[in-house]
Amino acid sequence: xxxxxxxxxxxxxxxxxxxxxxxxxxxxxxxxxxxxxxxxxxxxxxxxxxxxxxxxxxxxxxxxxxxxxxxxxxxxxxxxxxxxxxxxxxxxxxxxxxxxxxxxxxxxxxxxxxxxxxxxxxxxxxxxxxxxxxxxxxxxxxxxxxxxxxxxxxxxxxxxxxxxxxxxxxxxxxxxxxxxxxxxxxxxxxxxxxxxxxxxxxxxxxxxxxxxxxxxxxxxxxxxxxxxx
Numbered sequence: 001x002x003x004x005x006x007x008x009x010x011x012x013x014x015x016x017x018x019x020x021x022x023x024x025x026x027x028x029x030x031x032x033x034x035x036x037x038x039x040x041x042x043x044x045x046x047x048x049x050x051x052x053x054x055x056x057x058x059x060x061x062x063x064x065x066x067x068x069x070x071x072x073x074x075x076x077x078x079x080x081x082x083x084x085x086x087x088x089x090x091x092x093x094x095x096x097x098x099x100x101x102x103x104x105x106x107x108x109x110x111x112x113x114x115x116x117x118x119x120x121x122x123x124x125x126x127x128x129x130x131x132x133x134x135x136x137x138x139x140x141x142x143x144x145x146x147x148x149x150x151x152x153x154x155x156x157x158x159x160x161x162x163x164x165x166x167x168x169x170x171x172x173x174x175x176x177x178x179x180x181x182x183x184x185x186x187x188x189x190x191x192x193x194x195x196x197x198x199x200x201x202x203x204x205x206x207x208x209x210x211x212x213x214x215x216x217x218x219x220x221x222x223x224x225x226x227x228x229x
Contacts, residue, residue, distance in 0.1 A: 033067060036065065036066050036067070036095060037063050037064065037065055037066060037095075038060065038063045038064060038065075038066050038069070038095055038096070038097055039063075039066075039094060039095040039096060040094075040095070040096040040097070041055060041060065041063070041096070041097045041099065042096060042097070042098045042099065043055075043099045043101070044098070044099065044100045044101070045100050045101045045102055045103070046101060046103060047103060048083075048103060048131050049083055049084070049103055049131075054078065054099065054101070057077055057078055057080075057081050058074045058077050058078050058089075058099070059074075059077060060074060060097065066091065066095045069097075071089045071090065071091065074089045074097075074099070075087050075088065075089055078099075078101065082104065082118070082120075082122045082124055083103055083104050083118070083124075083130070083131070084101055084102070084103060084104060084120075085101075085102045085103065085104045085105070085118075085119065085120040086101060086102040087099065087100070087101040087102070088100045088101075104118040104119060104120040104122060105118060105119040105155065105159065106118055106133035106135050107119055107135060107151060107154040107155060107157075107162070108135050108136050108137065108138045108154060108162075108168060109126070109133075109135055109136070109137045109138065110123075110137075110138045111137055111138060111139050111140075112138070112140075112141055114126050114127075116129055116133060116135065117138075117151060119151070119154075119155040121151065134162075134163045135162055135163070135165075136162065136165035136166055136167055136168050136182070136183075137166070137167050137168070138167075138168050138169075138170075139167050139168065139169050140169055140170050141170070142170045146170070146177070146178065146194070149178070149194050150170075150180070150194065153194050153195075153197035153198070154197065156197055156198040156201075157197060157198065157200055157201060158201050161200055161201050161203055161204075164184055164185050164186070164203065165182050165183070165184060165185070165200075166183045166184060166185050167182075167183040168180055168181070168182055168183070169181045169183070171191070175221075176193055176220060176221070178193045178194040178195065179191065179192070179193055179220050180192050180193070180194075180197075182200065184203070186207075186214075187214045188207075188210075188214055188215060188216070188217060189215075189216045189217070190203070190216070190217045190219060191216065191217070191218045191219060191220040191221075192219050192220055193219075193220045196219055196220065199219050200219070206225075210225060213225075
């Protein structure tokens with residue numbers, strides 16, 4: 001009986017040693033995985049913000065550890081940057097960070113606030129702006145409720161069309177309190193209401209029908225053009 005007991009102890013000791021070895025190997029493998037740094041970083045969707053700026057803001061410029069870097073933390077850091085509207089970071093093989101973002105779109109320059117207004121509802125003072133934007137100036141005050149709607153509807157205007165607008169004036173009348181007057185770079189003027197703001201995206205098509213005449217295009221009430229002498 002004594003010999004049998006000794007055999008059982010040896011078996012238990014062998015199993016214990018195997019467990020320790022396996023545990024050590026697994027721990028070493030995990031340690032090696034943790035030490036692996038990011039091999040590649042892809043930035044997608046940026047136009048005016050360069051890649052280096054994005055990596056610096058996200059604090060991943062030095063290519064940190066792949067497993068220990070939190071996607072959520074990177075996204076929060078980038079969203080704190082006023083020029084970014086949306087961001088999503090995913091980890092892909094082989095050890096790559098894929099950052100997809102949507103830059104904030106500059107809509108207009110508010111002369112009352114001396115600030116550029118973006119479609120993520122953020123404002124940047126003209127003496128703090130980091131990039132160059134070709135946007136119209138809002139030259140007068142707009143009531144708060146109208147102002148919020150104005151931002152929403154300006155976001156519906158294509159960037160190419162926005163660049164053709166020189167100034168915007170809030171110009172309500174007795175019939176419509178949502179009325180705006182747009183001064184175009186080519187000398188024409190366009191009346192619009194908030195519900196019809198995206199119609200300005202067809203401005204180039206309308207120009208072809210004007211036969212080089214200068215005047216006022218009324219898109220607030222009907223669609224007609226008044227030639228200026």
